[in-house]
Amino acid sequence: MIAVENLTKKYAGVTAVDNVSFTVKRGEIVGFLGPNGAGKSTTMRILSAFMPATSGKVTVAGYDVFTQSEDVRRRIGYMPESNPLYLDMRVSEYLNYRAALKGVAGAKRKARTDEVLERCGLKDVRRRIVGQLSKGYRQRVGLADALVHDPDLLILDEPTIGLDPNQIRQVRQLIRDLGKRHTILLSTHILPEVEMTCNRVLIINKGRIVASDTPENLTKTLEGGGTVRAEIRGDRAAVERELRSLPGVKNVTFEPGGDDFIRATVFAPPRNDVRVHIYEKAAANKWTLRELSRVRQTLEDVFVSITRVEPSAPKQEEEK
Numbered sequence: 001m002i003a004v005e006n007l008t009k010k011y012a013g014v015t016a017v018d019n020v021s022f023t024v025k026r027g028e029i030v031g032f033l034g035p036n037g038a039g040k041s042t043t044m045r046i047l048s049a050f051m052p053a054t055s056g057k058v059t060v061a062g063y064d065v066f067t068q069s070e071d072v073r074r075r076i077g078y079m080p081e082s083n084p085l086y087l088d089m090r091v092s093e094y095l096n097y098r099a100a101l102k103g104v105a106g107a108k109r110k111a112r113t114d115e116v117l118e119r120c121g122l123k124d125v126r127r128r129i130v131g132q133l134s135k136g137y138r139q140r141v142g143l144a145d146a147l148v149h150d151p152d153l154l155i156l157d158e159p160t161i162g163l164d165p166n167q168i169r170q171v172r173q174l175i176r177d178l179g180k181r182h183t184i185l186l187s188t189h190i191l192p193e194v195e196m197t198c199n200r201v202l203i204i205n206k207g208r209i210v211a212s213d214t215p216e217n218l219t220k221t222l223e224g225g226g227t228v229r230a231e232i233r234g235d236r237a238a239v240e241r242e243l244r245s246l247p248g249v250k251n252v253t254f255e256p257g258g259d260d261f262i263r264a265t266v267f268a269p270p271r272n273d274v275r276v277h278i279y280e281k282a283a284a285n286k287w288t289l290r291e292l293s294r295v296r297q298t299l300e301d302v303f304v305s306i307t308r309v310e311p312s313a314p315k316q317e318e319e320k
Helices: 040-047 069-074 091-101 106-119 135-147 165-178 191-197 215-221 236-244 275-285 299-307
Strands: 002-011 014-024 029-033 055-060 076-079 153-157 183-187 200-205 208-213 228-233 251-255 262-267 288-294
Touching (some): 002 040, 014 040, 029 040, 029 191, 040 055, 040 153, 106 135, 106 165, 200 299, 215 299, 236 275, 275 288
Parallel strands (some): 076 153
Antiparallel strands (some): 002 055, 200 208, 228 288
């Protein structure tokens, strides 16, 4: 559905996108992540034929974004972060107007409007003025607008921004349902949403793709994947000594507790499961073991690990 080859975008003295290549298959829901200024928005604007690139090649549904932009636009539904809407129009009136602008034939326009009202849960507010709707319903109107011409590809930029937890759940489920019929490229800073919604994740940093895999595989590859949490009652000095001596353990930290249990976090490589060793030590020393669990790494942990910017050391003043 999307094929990006050696895409580069340069502004005056700045390379926003640096030789980027990736693909998105038909039917995938792909999370497109990156810190502010990483080149994410620039890439999405190029994909949607909104701005030209400096070099490289991009095709959407087999059409070249740079030489066949009209064909590309017909096959893309784009929902920008700002989600601009005509606030003084009624919902159905607005969607019918947008369908006309996107070239939906008059005979099909009402049917398409009715369908997106149904799919986006807007039937009950179809007669309401857009400006009188809640933030959650306005996001739904934005999604319906992106869908009204039945595009092959949906590009959604921060679709859940500003929503409350209940509204986020509703939009998340709606995106999952849309993924059954459309390819979706989803950009968001709410990383748990990506874990629960997307089949695959692309992470861009400093203009380059730095990770591309499923959320599950990315979290498995993080170095902290072997981290274990334990709560043990026993002689503190002995517990600390034995835990630090376990094979493969890189570090052990301890937290203060309100009872006589020692709360320890044991850091080991992903493929080194130290839980068996901790259990054996507890049994041999007759310690009471209240908790022994592996700490699950999240996509947020991966994102921070990949895109973290280390603070630069302060420059030493030159001696006069």
